[in-house]
Amino acid sequence: xxxxxxxxxxxxxxxxxxxxxxxxxxxxxxxxxxxxxxxxxxxxxxxxxxxxxxxxxxxxxxxxxxxxxxxxxxxxxxxxxxxxxxxxxxxxxxxxxxxxxxxxxxxxxxxxxxxxxxxxxxxxxxxxxxxxxxxxxxxxxxxxxxxxxxxxxxxxxxxxxxxxxxxxxxxxxxxxxxxxxxxxxxxxxxxxxxxxxxxxxxxxxxxxxxxxxxxxxxxxxxxxxxxxxxxxxxxxxxxxxxxxx
Amino acid sequence: xxxxxxxxxxxxxxxxxxxxxxxxxxxxxxxxxxxxxxxxxxxxxxxxxxxxxxxxxxxxxxxxxxxxxxxxxxxxxxxxxxxxxxxxxxxxxxxxxxxxxxxxxxxxxxxxxxxxxxxxxxxxxxxxxxxxxxxxxxxxxxxxxxxxxxxxxxxxxxxxxxxxxxxxxxxxxxxxxxxxxxxxxxxxxxxxxxxxxxxxxxxxxxxxxxxxxxxxxxxxxxxxxxxxxxxxxxxxxxxxx
Amino acid sequence: xxxxxxxxxxxxxxxxxxxxxxxxxxxxxxxxxxxxxxxxxxxxxxxxxxxxxxxxxxxxxxxxxxxxxxxxxxxxxxxxxxxxxxxxxxxxxxxxxxxxxxxxxxxxxxxxxxxxxxxxxxxxxxxxxxxxxxxxxxxxxxxxxxxxxxxxxxxxxxxxxxxxxxxxxxxxxxxxxxxxxxxxxxxxxxxxxxxxxxxxxxxxxxxxxxxxxxxxxxxxxxxxxxxxxxxxx
Numbered sequence: 001x002x003x004x005x006x007x008x009x010x011x012x013x014x015x016x017x018x019x020x021x022x023x024x025x026x027x028x029x030x031x032x033x034x035x036x037x038x039x040x041x042x043x044x045x046x047x048x049x050x051x052x053x054x055x056x057x058x059x060x061x062x063x064x065x066x067x068x069x070x071x072x073x074x075x076x077x078x079x080x081x082x083x084x085x086x087x088x089x090x091x092x093x094x095x096x097x098x099x100x101x102x103x104x105x106x107x108x109x110x111x112x113x114x115x116x117x118x119x120x121x122x123x124x125x126x127x128x129x130x131x132x133x134x135x136x137x138x139x140x141x142x143x144x145x146x147x148x149x150x151x152x153x154x155x156x157x158x159x160x161x162x163x164x165x166x167x168x169x170x171x172x173x174x175x176x177x178x179x180x181x182x183x184x185x186x187x188x189x190x191x192x193x194x195x196x197x198x199x200x201x202x203x204x205x206x207x208x209x210x211x212x213x214x215x216x217x218x219x220x221x222x223x224x225x226x227x228x229x230x231x232x233x234x235x236x237x238x239x240x241x242x243x244x245x
Numbered sequence: 246x247x248x249x250x251x252x253x254x255x256x257x258x259x260x261x262x263x264x265x266x267x268x269x270x271x272x273x274x275x276x277x278x279x280x281x282x283x284x285x286x287x288x289x290x291x292x293x294x295x296x297x298x299x300x301x302x303x304x305x306x307x308x309x310x311x312x313x314x315x316x317x318x319x320x321x322x323x324x325x326x327x328x329x330x331x332x333x334x335x336x337x338x339x340x341x342x343x344x345x346x347x348x349x350x351x352x353x354x355x356x357x358x359x360x361x362x363x364x365x366x367x368x369x370x371x372x373x374x375x376x377x378x379x380x381x382x383x384x385x386x387x388x389x390x391x392x393x394x395x396x397x398x399x400x401x402x403x404x405x406x407x408x409x410x411x412x413x414x415x416x417x418x419x420x421x422x423x424x425x426x427x428x429x430x431x432x433x434x435x436x437x438x439x440x441x442x443x444x445x446x447x448x449x450x451x452x453x454x455x456x457x458x459x460x461x462x463x464x465x466x467x468x469x470x471x472x473x474x475x476x477x478x479x480x481x482x483x484x485x486x
Numbered sequence: 487x488x489x490x491x492x493x494x495x496x497x498x499x500x501x502x503x504x505x506x507x508x509x510x511x512x513x514x515x516x517x518x519x520x521x522x523x524x525x526x527x528x529x530x531x532x533x534x535x536x537x538x539x540x541x542x543x544x545x546x547x548x549x550x551x552x553x554x555x556x557x558x559x560x561x562x563x564x565x566x567x568x569x570x571x572x573x574x575x576x577x578x579x580x581x582x583x584x585x586x587x588x589x590x591x592x593x594x595x596x597x598x599x600x601x602x603x604x605x606x607x608x609x610x611x612x613x614x615x616x617x618x619x620x621x622x623x624x625x626x627x628x629x630x631x632x633x634x635x636x637x638x639x640x641x642x643x644x645x646x647x648x649x650x651x652x653x654x655x656x657x658x659x660x661x662x663x664x665x666x667x668x669x670x671x672x673x674x675x676x677x678x679x680x681x682x683x684x685x686x687x688x689x690x691x692x693x694x695x696x697x698x699x700x701x702x703x704x705x706x707x708x709x710x711x712x713x714x715x716x717x718x719x
Contacts (some may be wrong), residue, residue, distance in 0.1 A: 070700040071693050072661035072673055079693075082685045127295055128332035132346040133322025133398065142345060164363050165557035172559075172665050179560055186567060193567035201556045201564055208555035225380070 005199060008185045011036060012178065012199070023176030025203065031095070034166045035102035042107035047114030048140070061111070065109060068108035073166055077101040081173050094175035098167065107161055117152035151222060153200055157215035161208045168204075178203070246271040246293060246306060246402065246433045253300030254287060254457075261287050262298070263457035271401075272432045276444040279454035279479060285437045289404050290433070293324045305402065322350050325395030325403035329411050331387045333379040333394070339366070340375040343394045350398065357396075361406065365393040368422050385416030389423055396427075403427065405436040441484055445469060453477045487559035494687050499601075509674030510695065516588065516660045516670055521653060527600035532607045533633050546604070553601035558594070559662050565594040566666045591663035592683045599656045603649060610645030611637065643714045650707030652678055671695060674713075 005012075013024045022030065049061035068076065080101040085091045092100075121144060129139035149156075168179040182200040186193050254262035261284045269275050290296040291303060294310050294317060303310040306471040309318055334342050343365060344358035353361075359375075364374050369389040379387055388408055395403055401457045408424065409417040421443050428434055430448040438444065444451055446466060451468045453461035453476075460474040471476045498506070535546040569590065570578050581589060614637060622632040642649075664673035669714070675692035679685050 001717060064453075067697060070658075070697045072658040072672065072696060074661040075689065075693055075696065076665070078672070078676070079689055082679065083689060086685060115251045122332075124328060124330050124332035125334065128326075128328060128334070131293055131295065131321055131324075131328075132394070133318045133320075133350055134346065138349050142349065143334050147334075150336065161555070165555075166324075168557035168559045169662070171563075179557070179563070180319040183563070192569050197560070197564040197568045201552075201560050204506045204560060205552060206559055209551060212551075 011181050011185055012203075024181040025178045027095075027176060028164065028167045028178040030098055031102065031167045031170070031175075032160070034099050035106055035163055035167070036160055038099070039103040039106040039110055042103060043110030043114055046107055046111035046120055047118070050111060050115045051118060053136070065108045068105060069112075073101070073105050074169055074172065076105050077169055077173060080104070094170065095172050097173065098170045098175045098177075102163065103168060105166070106159070109159055109162075110156065113152050113155050114148065117148035117155075120151065121148055154215045154219035154222065157218060158212060161211050161215070164208060164211075165204070246273075247435070248304045248352040249288075249301070251301035252288075252291065252298055252303060254284075254291065254296065254298045261457050265301070265459060267452065267459055267462060269433060269435060271433055272431050273449045274428045274436070274447050275450050275452060277435065277437045277452045277454060278439065278441065278444065278447040278480075282456075284457040285452075285454045286406055289406050289437050291436060292404060293321050293326055295326075310413070318350075322346065322398050323400050323402065325398070325400040327388070327395050327403070327408050328406045329407040331379075331383075331384075331391045331411070333387055334378070334390055335379045337381070338376050338378055339371070339390050342379070342390060343397045346394075346398050362393070362397060365396055366390075368396075368426075369393050370419070380449075383416060384412045385419045388416075388420045392420075392423055392427070400432075402433045402435075405434070405438065407437050407439070409438065409440060411446050435477065441469075441481075453480065455480075492692070494688060495682060498691070505674045505678055506671075506691070509669060509671040512588070512668065513660050513670040516592055516595070516663060516668065517627065517657050518593045520599065523592065523596035524599040524603055524656065527596060528607055529638065531600060531604035532611065532638075533630070535604070535608070536611065536633065536637075537629065550601045550605060553598050553678035558598050558659055559665060562591060562594040562662055562666060565590045565597075575634050586712055587663070587666050587668045591660075591666060591668050595659060595663070596658060599652055599659075602652045602655070605655070606645045606648035606652060607638075607641050609648070610641035610643070613644050614640050645705070646711050646714060648705070650711070653707070654703050657699060657703060658696065 011024060013026060021131070046061050046065060049057045050065065052058050052061070077098065080097045081092075084097070084100070125143055125147065126139055129143040130136075134142065167177050170177045171179040171183060174180065179200060182196055186196040189196065249265045249267045250261055252265040253260065265288065278289065279285050280408075287296055291298050292310065295419065298311055303325065305320065308315050310320065311315075315392060334345070337345070340359055341364050343362040344353075344355065347353045347358040347361065348355065358480060363372065366375055369392055371389055371393070374382065374386065374390070379390070382390065382417075392408075405424065409420050412420065417440070421440060424436065425443070425447050436444075436448075448465050450462060450464055452459045453468070453472070453474070455476050460470055461468060462476045463472075468477070469481065472481060531546050531549065534542045537543075566587065570581060570586070573581070618636055619632060622636040626634065660670055661672040663670050664676070667673070671692055675688045679688045680719070682688070
C-alpha cells in the first residue's frame with residue numbers, strides 16, 4: 001500500500017496539474033471551501049427569510065428549502081450539469097457545476113441551521129433590543145445574529161464535514177477531485193483495488209474525523225461558557241452528529 | 246403622559262385586560278401590584294407594544310402606541326424598559342450594552358456615547374464594571390446595568406416589569422435603592438412589583454389589579470390604611486402574614 | 487431557452503415509462519432492504535456497546551466514526567471494488583451471478599446508515615433511567631432479554647425523530663447506487679434523458695417522485711410518532 005502511495009501521491013494530491021486542471025485532494029478541499037464560502041451568504045438570506053415577518057417570504061423560502069432538502073444531492077448535481085447549460089445556452093465545465101450544485105444544496109441545509117440558531121435564542125434578547133428602539137435590521141445585526149451564529153458554530157462545522165463528503169460525488173460527472181483521482185489510479189493498476197480504496201477512505205477519514213473532533217471541542221467550549229453565565233437561560237443542546245452525505 | 250382608554254386584551258378566549266381606563270401624569274411614579282395572573286405584567290408590556298391590544302387606545306406623549314401610523318422604534322427609544330430577566334446582551338461588554346442604542350439610533354461616536362455611559366454606570370454604582378461581560382456579573386449587578394442601559398437614551402418614561410423578582414434576596418436592596426433614586430429624579434415611572442415596602446416609599450399612586458381590571462387607584466397613604474375593594478384588603482392582609 | 491417546449495409524453499410513454507417504473511421498483515427494493523438491514527445492524531451495535539465491555543465499546547465507536555467520516559460514495563466504491571477481492575472465490579462467483587451491484591450497494595448503504603441509527607438509539611438509551619435496568623434484572627431477565635423486552639422498545643420510541651430523519655437520508659442516498667451501475671431511479675432518468683433529450687421533463691418527474699416519497703416517509707413517521715405516544719408526553 002505504501003508503494004502505491006509513493007508512486008501515485010502526486011495524482012492523489014493534485015491530479016493532472018499542471019498538465020491539466022487542479023485535481024485530487026487539493027481540488028476536493030478547494031471545492032469544499034468555495035462551496036462553503038459561497039453558500040454561507042445564501043444560507044443567511046434563506047434562513048432569515050424562513051423567519052421573516054412577511055408571510056410570502058416565509059412561504060417561498062420554505063418551499064425552496066424543503067424542495068432542495070427532499071432531493072438527493074446527485075439529482076441536484078444532474079440538474080446543474082444537464083439542465084443549467086440549456087437555460088444558459090452554453091455548456092458548463094464539471095468543476096463549476098459541482099460548486100454550484102454544492103452551493104444550492106448546502107444553502108438549504110445551512111439555512112435551517114441558521115434558523116434554529118436564531119429560534120433557540122431566548123425571546124428576551126430580541127425584546128430587549130426592540131424595546132431600546134432598534135429596528136428589525138439593527139436588532140438582527142447587533143444582537144441576534146452574532147449570538148445565533150456563534151452558538152451554531154459546532155453544527156456548521158459538522159455541516160462542513162458533510163460538504164467535504166459530498167464533493168466525492170463529483171466522481172459521477174468526472175470532476176477530477178480526490179475520489180475520481182483514486183478511481184483513475186485504480187483503473188491503471190487494476191489489481192490493487194483494496195489498497196487504493198483503503199487509501200482513499202483513510203484519507204477522507206483522517207480529514208473529516210479531525211474536523212469533527214474540532215467541532216465537538218468547540219461545542220464543549222460553548223457549553224461551558226453557557227453554564228458559567230447566570231443570566232442566560234438556554235435549552236439543552238444535543239451532541240454533534242454530522243449528517244450522512 | 247401615559248393614558249389608557251378602554252384598553253382590552255384577549256389571549257385566545259381568556260380576557261387578560263378588561264376595559265382599562267387610567268392615566269399616569271408626567272413626573273409621577275405609579276406602582277402596579279396584584280396577585281399572579283392579574284394582568285399587571287401584560288399591562289406594562291402593552292405600553293411599548295411588546296404585547297398587542299385588541300380594544301381601546303394607549304397614548305404615550307400624544308402618540309397612539311398601537312396605531313400603525315406611529316413610528317414604533319422612535320416611540321420605543323423614548324421609553325426605557327427594564328425586564329425581570331434583565332436580558333442583557335451576553336456577547337457585548339457592559340459598556341457596549343449601554344452605548345448600543347445611542348450609537349445606532351443617534352449616531353453618536355463611540356467616545357461620546359461611552360462618556361455618557363460611564364456617568365450612568367457611576368450613577369448605578371458600577372463604574373468599575375464597564376469592561377466586564379454580563380456573564381461575570383451577579384444578578385443585582387446585571388439588573389443595575391439593565392437600568393443604566395434603559396436610561397442611555399435619556400427617556401422621559403421608564404417602565405419596570407418586576408425588576409427584583411428574579412434576584413436573590415440579598416441583592417434586592419441594591420437594585421431597589423437605584424430605582425428609588427431614579428423615582429426622585431422627576432422621571433415618569435411605572436413599576437410592577439411585589440415589593441410593598443418600596444411601593445409605600447416611592448409611589449405617588451398605587452394601582453391594584455386583579456383579573457384584568459384596576460380595582461384600586463390610590464396614593465399609598467390611602468391604599469395601605471383604607472383599601473376600598475375587598476380583594477385589595479385580602480391581598481394586603483395576606484402580605485402581612 | 488427559446489423554442490423549447492415542455493413535452494412530458496415522451497418521458498411518460500411506452501418504453502420510457504417502463505424504464506421509469508423499473509427504476510422506481512429498484513429504488514424501492516434497495517431502500518427497503520437497506521433499511522431493514524441497517525436497523526438490524528444498529529440494534530446489534532447498540533447491544534454490543536451497551537455491554538460495557540471495553541473491546542466491544544472500542545469496536546462500536548470505531549465502526550461509527552469510520553462510517554460517519556468517510557463519504558458514502560467512497561464506501562460504495564470500496565464495497566464494489568475492494569470487498570469482492572477479499573472474499574473467497576466461491577463467494578465472488580456467487581455474487582457475480584446474482585446481481586452483485588445491487589447486493590453490494592445494499593450492503594454499503596445499510597452498513598453506513600446503521601452507524602447513524604445506532605447513534606440515534608444511543609441517545610434514546612441515554613434517556614432511559616438506570617432503574618429500568620435494575621427492575622428488569624431484579625425480575626430475573628438476563629442482559630439480552632432486558633434489552634429486548636424492556637430497554638430497546640423504550641429507546642426506539644425516544645429515538646423515533648432522528649431515526650425517521652435517517653430513514654429519509656437513506657432513501658435519498660439510494661441514488662448513489664447508480665455510480666456502480668444499479669438501475670435505480672436516478673440511473674433510469676439519466677437513461678431516458680440520454681434517449682429523449684427531454685432533460686427538464688425527465689429530471690422534473692424523477693425529482694417529483696423523490697419529493698413525494700420523502701413527504702410520504704415524513705408523514706408516515708409523524709403518524710408513527712403520534713401512535714407511539716410521543717405527543718402525549
